[in-house]
Amino acid sequence: MKNSSLLVLVFLFQTFSFAQQYELKGKVINQNKSAVEFIIGSLFNPQKALAAQASTDSLGSFVVKVPKGNYRLVLEQFGTEYMNREITIDHNIDLGIIEIKESVQLEGVTLQSRKKLIEQKVDRLVFNVENSVTATGGTALDALKATPTVRVQNEVVSIVGKGEILVMIDDRLQRMPQEDLAAFLKSIPSDNIKSIEVITTPPAKYDAEGNSGLINIKLKTAKANSWNANVGTSYTQKTYAGGNVNGLFTYNHDRLSAQASVSKGKQKLLTTSESTIFYKDQTWKQEVQNKSTADVLSLGLGLDYKVTEKWSTGLKYLGSFTDKVNANNPFTTIYDNTNGMADSYITSNANAKNNPKMNAVNFHNSVALDSLGKNISMDLDYFDYNKKDYRFFSGNELDSNQSTIPGGFFSSTNSNVNAIKNYSANIDVSLPYDWANLSFGAKTFHTNTNNNLIVYDNETGAPVLNTNQSNVFNYKEYNQALYFSGSKKINSKWETQIGLRIEATQTKGYSENLNQTNTNNYIKLFPTAYLTYVPNENNSFSLNYSRRIRRPDFDYLNPFVIKTNPYFYSEGNPYLKPSLIDNFEFSFIRNQKWVNSVYFSQVSDFGQELSIIDPGTNITRNTPLNYANTYQIGLSTSYNFNKWSWWNSFTGFNLNYQNVKSKTDFIQSIDGYNGYLYSNNDFTINSNKTLFLGLNYGLQLPGRYQIFNISTLNILDISVKLLTFNKNLSVTIIGEDLLNAQKPLISYDSNHIKTNVKSYSDTRGFRISLSYKFGNQNIKSKQRDFGNEEERNRAN
Numbered sequence: 001m002k003n004s005s006l007l008v009l010v011f012l013f014q015t016f017s018f019a020q021q022y023e024l025k026g027k028v029i030n031q032n033k034s035a036v037e038f039i040i041g042s043l044f045n046p047q048k049a050l051a052a053q054a055s056t057d058s059l060g061s062f063v064v065k066v067p068k069g070n071y072r073l074v075l076e077q078f079g080t081e082y083m084n085r086e087i088t089i090d091h092n093i094d095l096g097i098i099e100i101k102e103s104v105q106l107e108g109v110t111l112q113s114r115k116k117l118i119e120q121k122v123d124r125l126v127f128n129v130e131n132s133v134t135a136t137g138g139t140a141l142d143a144l145k146a147t148p149t150v151r152v153q154n155e156v157v158s159i160v161g162k163g164e165i166l167v168m169i170d171d172r173l174q175r176m177p178q179e180d181l182a183a184f185l186k187s188i189p190s191d192n193i194k195s196i197e198v199i200t201t202p203p204a205k206y207d208a209e210g211n212s213g214l215i216n217i218k219l220k221t222a223k224a225n226s227w228n229a230n231v232g233t234s235y236t237q238k239t240y241a242g243g244n245v246n247g248l249f250t251y252n253h254d255r256l257s258a259q260a261s262v263s264k265g266k267q268k269l270l271t272t273s274e275s276t277i278f279y280k281d282q283t284w285k286q287e288v289q290n291k292s293t294a295d296v297l298s299l300g301l302g303l304d305y306k307v308t309e310k311w312s313t314g315l316k317y318l319g320s321f322t323d324k325v326n327a328n329n330p331f332t333t334i335y336d337n338t339n340g341m342a343d344s345y346i347t348s349n350a351n352a353k354n355n356p357k358m359n360a361v362n363f364h365n366s367v368a369l370d371s372l373g374k375n376i377s378m379d380l381d382y383f384d385y386n387k388k389d390y391r392f393f394s395g396n397e398l399d400s401n402q403s404t405i406p407g408g409f410f411s412s413t414n415s416n417v418n419a420i421k422n423y424s425a426n427i428d429v430s431l432p433y434d435w436a437n438l439s440f441g442a443k444t445f446h447t448n449t450n451n452n453l454i455v456y457d458n459e460t461g462a463p464v465l466n467t468n469q470s471n472v473f474n475y476k477e478y479n480q481a482l483y484f485s486g487s488k489k490i491n492s493k494w495e496t497q498i499g500l501r502i503e504a505t506q507t508k509g510y511s512e513n514l515n516q517t518n519t520n521n522y523i524k525l526f527p528t529a530y531l532t533y534v535p536n537e538n539n540s541f542s543l544n545y546s547r548r549i550r551r552p553d554f555d556y557l558n559p560f561v562i563k564t565n566p567y568f569y570s571e572g573n574p575y576l577k578p579s580l581i582d583n584f585e586f587s588f589i590r591n592q593k594w595v596n597s598v599y600f601s602q603v604s605d606f607g608q609e610l611s612i613i614d615p616g617t618n619i620t621r622n623t624p625l626n627y628a629n630t631y632q633i634g635l636s637t638s639y640n641f642n643k644w645s646w647w648n649s650f651t652g653f654n655l656n657y658q659n660v661k662s663k664t665d666f667i668q669s670i671d672g673y674n675g676y677l678y679s680n681n682d683f684t685i686n687s688n689k690t691l692f693l694g695l696n697y698g699l700q701l702p703g704r705y706q707i708f709n710i711s712t713l714n715i716l717d718i719s720v721k722l723l724t725f726n727k728n729l730s731v732t733i734i735g736e737d738l739l740n741a742q743k744p745l746i747s748y749d750s751n752h753i754k755t756n757v758k759s760y761s762d763t764r765g766f767r768i769s770l771s772y773k774f775g776n777q778n779i780k781s782k783q784r785d786f787g788n789e790e791e792r793n794r795a796n
Contacts, residue, residue: 021065024087026095028060028075033373033430035060035437036100038119039082043071055537059437059489075100097372124199125149125595129190130220132682132694139244139265140188140217145717146696147196148638148650148680150215153713153742157181159198159213160636160654160676166210169217169318172362172381173207183356187298187320189246189263191232191771194218201528201544201585204483204499205428205439208526208549213583219300220250221259227251228775232730234265238765242267255307257314261300268293273759279618280753282343283335292326310368318360325353330395330565345402348395348410348565356387373432381445383422390415394458395565410566411458412466420554422447436488442481449475449554453562471560472512473572477551480504485528493535499528503549509574511559518574524549544585552576552607556624570622577626580604593640595652603630608706612666613750627667630706631659651679660707666751672704690727694719694734700744708748714741730771737763 028039039056043066051071052064068090075083075098082100087093119126127147145152151160159165167174167181169188174181197216199206206214229249236242244265251258269292277284298321304314332346363380390413397408424445431438451473456463485499507520526549532542558572580603587597605626612621638652659671678698685691700713719734742763747756 020067022068022089023063023065023092024073024089024095025061025063025093026098027373027432028056028062028082028098028100029373030100033099033368033375036077039075039077039100042074042076043087044074046070057489057495057534059432059487059495061489063492124197127196127198129193129195139190140185140193141182143190143193143196143217144185144215146680146694147198147215148652148678149198149636150196151676151698157185157215159200159215160678165213165215167215167217170219170316171216172360173209173214183294183296183322183324184320184358186265186267186294187263187296187322188217188219189232189244189248189261189298191230191246192219192248192261192263192300194220201530201546201583202548203497203530204485204501204526204528205441207443207481208501208503208524208547209551210548213548219259219261220248221252221257221302225253226776227253228773230771230773232769232771234767234769236267236765236767238267238762239270240268255305257302257304259300259302261298263298264296266293266295269762271759271761273757275755275757277613277620278754278756279337280615281337282618283337284332284618285335286330286332288328288330290326290328292324295323297321304364312366314362314364316362316364318358320358321355322357323353323355325351327351341400343400344405345398346395346565346567347398348393350391350393350564352389352391354387354389356385358386359384373430375430377428377430379424379426381422381424383420383424385418385420385422387418388416389418393564397566409459412563413456413458413463414453414562416451416453418555419450420447436486438484438486440482440484442483444480445478447475447477447554449477451475451555451558451560453558453560455562467513469561469563470513471558473509473558473560474512475509475554475557476507478506487530493533495532495534497528497530501526501528505551505578509557511574514559516559516574520577522578524580538591540589542585542587542589544583544587546583548581548583550579550581550603550607552578552624556607556609567618568620568622573624576607576624577605579607579626593642594637595639596635596637598633598635600633601631606630606660610667611750611755613753613755615751615753625664627662627664628669628707629661629663631661633657646684647681648683649679649681651681653677658704658706667707668749668752670704670707672709674703674705674710675701677701690723692721694721708746711745713744714739716741725772728773730769730773732767732769732771734767734769736765736767740764 024043026041028036030036035056037056037060039060039062040053041056041062041064042053043051043064045051052066054062054064056062066089070086070088073083073085073087074081083098119128125148129143132143132146141152144150144157149160151158157165157167167185174184195218197218198213199216200213202210202214227250229247231247233245234243236244242265244263246261246263248261249259271290271292273288275286299319300317302314302316304312306312327350329347329349333342334344334346335341336343361382364377366375366377368375392413394409394411396410397405399405422445424443426441426443428441429439451471453469453471453473455466455469457466458464481501481503483499483501485497487495487497489495502523502525504523505520509518510516526547528546530542530544532540534540556572556576557574559574561569561571563569582602583599584601585597585599587595589595606628607624607626609622609624610627612623614621634654634656636652636654638650641647641649641651653676655673655675657671657673660669662669676698679696681695683693683695685693694717696715696717698715700710702712703710716738717734717736718738719732721730721732723730743758743760745756745758747754749755
């Protein structure tokens with residue numbers, strides 16, 4: 001009986017012991033002190049069986065519950081193991097902050113793995129460029145073409161279905177005209193890019209600038225305790241040949257990290273366009289062939305130093321220098337609508353050149369307040385942009401026999417110097433607590449823009465200064481911003497984040513020619529709100545709201561007038577107002593593979609450059625205007641198929657409805673639908689992972705975008721990549737726009753006059769590139785915890 005009682009007591013004690021669950025929790029951050037999602041924490045018993053498992057949430061936190069016992073804790077993500085250690089659990093344990101790096105030391109062996117090509121997070125999609133076949137050997141603009149949900153059409157970057165978007169380099173906003181931004185992106189080799197982040201709902205920490213969100217291009221930095229070098233060259237054949245050479249060097253040892261890059265390239269392009277204007281009595285048809293040559297040089301330099309265990313400082317420089325020349329011969333045929341015969345002609349030739357130069361310097365400091373992730377970061381930024389434009393054109397008006405009409409000769413020489421200087425400073429404070437994560441900060445910047453346009457008329461045979469069109473214009477903009485953001489994990493399923501950014505802006509534009517000063521002074525609030533529900537590890541739902549602003553481009557505000565022929569001129573608009581955008585988005589993500597979203601956006605005072613036709617004089621005026629309020633509702637869905645290790649596919653479509661409520665007489669209110677399908681595919685051909693195939697396809701369905709009707713458009717790119725010499729030499733061959741089908745027909749109405757435009761931007765061609773990497777991946781060092789990899793600074 002006594003033995004029986006003892007057995008019962010032992011059984012009850014064991015039952016109680018195994019029934020009682022203890023909690024193990026922790027928070028995972030990276031070198032940048034940012035929370036890391038989707039780290040899998042697993043506990044294995046002594047028999048190596050899985051006892052419990054959990055994934056880190058958007059705050060980097062994970063919690064597992066197991067009975068008392070000895071276990072092995074493993075932290076891993078996408079095949080990379082970040083922690084593997086034995087642990088005894090006999091009470092609730094909080095591991096606190098666990099900092100990880102992309103390259104970690106485990107039992108004397110460096111473990112590295114190939115990141116997923118695409119990572120879907122709560123507020124952004126991350127495209128790991130270094131793992132893409134199609135993006136290899138090209139430029140940043142080529143890498144954007146290969147990025148899922150991003151579309152590059154006529155060198156204008158946008159998010160599928162959502163319009164133009166602003167671009168950041170390492171969290172610093174690049175505010176410059178689209179043409180110059182495209183030239184700048186072409187100066188950055190894609191081999192220097194680590195990843196591209198498509199941020200559809202930026203939090204309050206980021207500048208409020210940007211219609212539909214932001215694209216952030218992350219450049220490569222040095223990995224811990226290593227030095228690496230990469231040299232490459234590429235040959236591109238389109239209508240004409242082009243080429244590029246580039247090099248990248250990174251070093252990180254003990255307290256010092258350094259990066260240096262250089263790229264030099266030249267490309268000649270032939271672009272064509274055909275436009276038709278349907279006047280009441282006449283039809284004007286213009287054909288243009290434009291030959292352009294761009295010679296591009298880019299330089300990059302970065303130094304980071306860990307002064308103490310808690311203080312890191314760094315200096316970065318980025319420079320881009322472009323020389324571009326182009327020549328074209330527009331030819332216009334004017335038809336009489338009564339008989340369909342050619343009535344007269346306008347012939348002209350134009351030669352232009354410009355050389356935009358950009359220098360950007362960032363001084364960064366980061367101070368850790370404790371070991372739990374609390375820190376302060378401070379940035380000082382300087383941005384200098386200078387572009388000299390020169391354009392000469394001449395032409396004649398001809399009769400039906402193509403004889404010169406008396407007095408029909410026209411000629412002009414335009415030269416302009418555009419100089420932009422920007423100074424900014426900001427401070428960010430991050431305070432993660434158990435009950436919530438708080439962050440706040442401030443930023444101020446000043447931009448000074450100078451334009452000096454000189455116009456000479458050449459009709460008399462000698463240049464005569466045109467004082468009516470020549471103009472000196474100065475524009476100053478000041479901005480001060482404060483922001484606050486707080487996020488809280490309510491329980492294991494619900495998480496919320498709210499933020500508020502307030503920006504005060506003062507502007508002053510002065511035209512010397514007009515002796516006119518225009519000022520503006522406004523304060524705007526930009527709230528953000530996020531609510532996320534995660535019912536289990538496979539599914540998540542989120543509802544997001546953000547308000548943003550789109551300020552006018554600097555050159556749009558300059559009131560100067562530029563004529564290109566007697567029937568066409570362009571002018572700026574100093575009264576242009578910023579547009580305010582309200583964005584709502586509901587998203588459902590399943591298994592980090594299937595992403596669905598329904599979105600709505602409203603734009604007040606939508607501003608855009610328009611061609612306004614005068615039906616009485618047949619003169620077209622090209623000018624930016626706040627001409628409408630727009631509304632858009634859309635559905636976006638995409639699926640990341642990676643069931644097999646040899647095939648990774650990202651396929652999706654976007655369908656949206658747009659309504660443009662015009663506020664002017666010359667543009668009608670209009671609505672319509674727009675659809676776009678795409679599929680980006682990467683294939684690993686052999687088991688050694690040395691041969692890869694990439695296939696990207698996009699289809700623009702006929703539909704309406706803003707006030708424009710757009711025809712069908714097809715895009716097909718195919719690439720092959722070979723790794724040899726121990727995978728240090730990369731050979732890539734890419735065929736771009738193989739269907740030669742990027743020739744959309746675009747039509748719109750202005751003052752009830754229809755215009756059709758069909759253009760081709762020399763997109764078809766092929767590129768072959770070579771890239772060789774070498775270095776030392778394991779510099780011995782006692783100091784192994786330095787990593788100032790991805791500064792969170794922002795500057796225009």
